Amino acid sequence: MTKDRDFKRRVRERMAKTGESYTAARAHLLGERPAAPDAASPAPPAPPPIPSDYLELAGMSDEAVAEATGRDWPTWTRWLDERDAASLSHREIARLLADHTPGMWWAQSVTGAYERIRKLRDHGQRRDGRYESNRSRTLPVGAAELFRWISDPELRARWLSDPFDEGAVNPPRSVRLGWPDGTRVQLYIEAKGESKAQISAQHTGLADADHRDRQRLYWAERLDVLKALVS
Structure with a gap:
């Protein structure tokens, strides 16, 4: 288990540096080339659609977050989905965002909004069940x-x-x-x-x-x- 966690941490560190998807970063660290899609194999499940009430869940307008970070909420959600962020802890998502946002306050804000949009936690609730x-x-x-x-x-x-x-x-x-x-x-x-x-x-x-x-x-x-x- 420890070796698995260490390897996943290395994958996510590479993702943060290169912007690669989880699959591409993992393949690089394993010394593999990313596999081409196999027509005979089923495609991986697509992320769920962005909910219609995403603005309420995010707690901030698209205009405000785009002005500060360069991306609106749907774009940030897809960007994080591509990096398998739903499987990461809150701290890992914020660390992934640190180099792509104008400061840690925005990294934390985008992390929290993504977790609510993807139903990982409630408004004001942390991943451990406590609230803030x-x-x-x-x-x-x-x-x-x-x-x-x-x-x-x-x-x-x-x-x-x-x-x-x-x-x-x-x-x-x-x-x-x-x-x-x-x-x-x-x-x-x-x-x-x-x-x-x-x-x-x-x-x-x-x-x-x-x-x-x-x-x-x-x-x-x-x-x-x-x-x-x-x-």
Whole structure:
């Protein structure tokens, strides 16, 4: 089993570098040429059609994702289907997308949307069955200054006063926080220009959909308070 997992990991690393399909990358590593289609053999099953409600599942318009990444949701779905992404873990899909999107926030966003479109998980649900809440705001302040508002304890206390344990701090991009109930929050900063930046709050480890919905409201309120402070 370990050898199989190691080989699959090597295949996916090659896919990420070359853009090859899973079959072509596997054949290369095995020292084989990709087999030509055999008219006598049945074709592999085609991926299921993209559902009509894919925009609701993705949670973002085609225009928005295409403007940021160069592909709309149907194109991303087919691109990932060709790479057998439905068989990968969330982390493996995000790693596959890392070199094809403008940042890890977009890699994570496309990964989550693909998993929902392909019914691998529910809205706000992780592959392990737990839920997460994601909220973001674009604020009229540069990324460096906005990072101060999430990393400086005194500034952060002005908009986020709940008790928590501070975890990893990665200037100038993110801060990790541990909540008293055992859940985790990751605050991300992404520059949108010299005087504009986006903050995203990802709250993970939530027990169910109700917990997710409560935290979505909570983070919407907290980020609105932050926006009022920096505006």
